[in-house]
Amino acid sequence: MGCSHNCDSCSAGCGGEKSLKVAANPAATVRKVIGVVSGKGGVGKSLLTSMLSVGMTRRGYTCGILDADITGPSIPKTFGVHDKLEGCEEGILPARSEGGVQMISINLVLPNEDDPVIYRGPIIAETVKQFWSDVIWDDVDFLFVDMPPGTGDVPLTVFQSLPVDGILVVTSPQDLVSMIVGKAVKMAKMMNIPLIGVVENYSYLACPDCGKHIPVFGESRVDAVAAEYGLPVLAKLPIDPKLAAAVDAGRIEDAKLPDELAGALKAVEDIR
Ligand SMILES: Nc1ncnc2c1ncn2[C@@H]1O[C@H](COP(=O)(O)OP(=O)(O)OP(=O)(O)O)[C@@H](O)[C@H]1O
Numbered sequence: 001m002g003c004s005h006n007c008d009s010c011s012a013g014c015g016g017e018k019s020l021k022v023a024a025n026p027a028a029t030v031r032k033v034i035g036v037v038s039g040k041g042g043v044g045k046s047l048l049t050s051m052l053s054v055g056m057t058r059r060g061y062t063c064g065i066l067d068a069d070i071t072g073p074s075i076p077k078t079f080g081v082h083d084k085l086e087g088c089e090e091g092i093l094p095a096r097s098e099g100g101v102q103m104i105s106i107n108l109v110l111p112n113e114d115d116p117v118i119y120r121g122p123i124i125a126e127t128v129k130q131f132w133s134d135v136i137w138d139d140v141d142f143l144f145v146d147m148p149p150g151t152g153d154v155p156l157t158v159f160q161s162l163p164v165d166g167i168l169v170v171t172s173p174q175d176l177v178s179m180i181v182g183k184a185v186k187m188a189k190m191m192n193i194p195l196i197g198v199v200e201n202y203s204y205l206a207c208p209d210c211g212k213h214i215p216v217f218g219e220s221r222v223d224a225v226a227a228e229y230g231l232p233v234l235a236k237l238p239i240d241p242k243l244a245a246a247v248d249a250g251r252i253e254d255a256k257l258p259d260e261l262a263g264a265l266k267a268v269e270d271i272r
Contacts, residue, residue, distance in 0.1 A: 022129050022161040027090045028137040030064070034144050034196070034268060035158060035167035039180030041149040043172045044201035046074045047243065048264075049146040050252045052168075053101045055265045057253075061141040064094060066131050067105035068158055069148045070124045071117050076105050080250025085109055091134045099253040102138060104131045125157040132162050142268060151187050159191040166196040166271050168234070168264065173203060173217040178225045185229045196234070196267050198226045203236035203260075213238075234264040 024030060036052070038045040046069065053063040067075040076082065079097040085108045086093050094102035106127065107113050119127070137143060145162065148154050158164065169184045181198060188195045200222045204213040216239060226233045237258050246255035 020160040021163060022133050024132060025091045025134055025136050028135060028140075030137045030140045030143045032142050032165045032268075032271060033162055034142060034271075035147055035155070035164050035193070036144060036170060037147045037155060037167050037184055038149045038170040039176070039183060041072070043149075043170050044237070045149065045170045046078065046146050047247060047252075048168070048170050048199055048201065048237075049144045050075060050078045050247075051243075051255075051257050051261055052264065052268060053142075053144055054099065054253050054255075055257055055261055056142050056268060057099055057101055059265065059269065061269075062100070062102075062139055064102035064137050064140040064143040065104075066128075066135075066143055066145045067103065067107070068128045068131070068145050068154050070106050070119065070127055070154065072148065073105045073107040073117075075103055075146055076107050077113070077250055078247050078252045079103065081108070082113070083108070088136075091136045092130075094135055094137060097253060101253075102140060104135050121153045125153055128154055128157050129161050141272075151183055155187070156191075159187070159193055164193050166194045168196050168267075169198045169231075170201055171198060171222060172201050173215065173220045173222070178221075178228075181225050181229060181231070185231070194271075195229075195231055196271065197232040197264070198222060199234050199264050200236045202239050205239045232263075232267070234267045235260045235262075237261065 036045050036049045053065055056063050065075050067073045081095050081097055094104050095108050096102055106117055145158055167188055171180055202217050205216050222233050237260050243255055246252050
């Protein structure tokens with residue numbers, strides 16, 4: 001039998017290694033929690049998180065985003081959400097995009113969106129935990145957690161504290177793919193978190209005149225590396241200026257998502 005993470009009511013006698021899992025808000029319902037991680041900044045992790053939520057919402061699921069990138073939050077802006085969060089006696093109510101994506105982000109709490117977040121590590125970790133324990137997620141099928149890059153404090157907190165059902169690793173052709181995927185695989189294994197697969201972003205640019213695929217950041221090596229770790233490559237996403245413009249305008253929900261995203265959406269759907 002798997003660990004229930006409740007040592008108080010368990011008789012397994014496994015040595016008393018207490019679970020660090022944090023209980024969700026009693027009024028919240030979240031069916032699956034998916035982490036989106038990357039080895040370094042700027043590879044498109046937040047855009048992928050947003051597109052997965054939009055894509056799964058279009059497939060009829062209720063989606064939420066927990067923006068765990070506390071010092072570099074970008075999710076609300078991508079969805080054009082600027083209202084401050086509200087609460088009730090039971091907890092914090094997530095903000096909602098026009099399309100119904102629920103979200104929580106430090107940017108929805110700060111007096112001004114461009115205020116910097118100057119928190120010490122332990123405060124950042126507590127904030128992320130509160131985004132789980134205090135928020136009344138409303139009947140969410142898939143909660144995507146946008147993680148800061150790397151394998152630092154916040155990913156560790158998320159993996160230890162939240163019931164993560166799987167993670168997606170985002171890379172770019174430029175990345176030191178082998179090392180980055182290797183680190184993510186090892187961390188996930190150490191923390192007993194299933195790896196769903198790898199998504200390569202910035203794979204190519206389609207020439208607007210002839211449609212030829214130009215590998216702007218070099219030839220991809222993601223297939224060989226993913227195979228080495230027994231992981232599927234779920235998508236190779238193009239550089240798409242229209243997507244960048246939609247993000248900048250806060251209109252990601254109006255954007256045409258790349259066809260290549262279908263593999264990643266299916267992989268998420270399959271973990272139901
Ligand atoms: N495939 C793409 N086509 C066009 N623009 C993209 C693409 N992927 C990402 N971008 C743009 O590149 C910028 C960086 O992307 P994003 O913020 O998603 O990266 P990130 O990995 O989350 O970065 P950080 O580590 O800072 O959180 C954004 O402006 C985003 O809109």
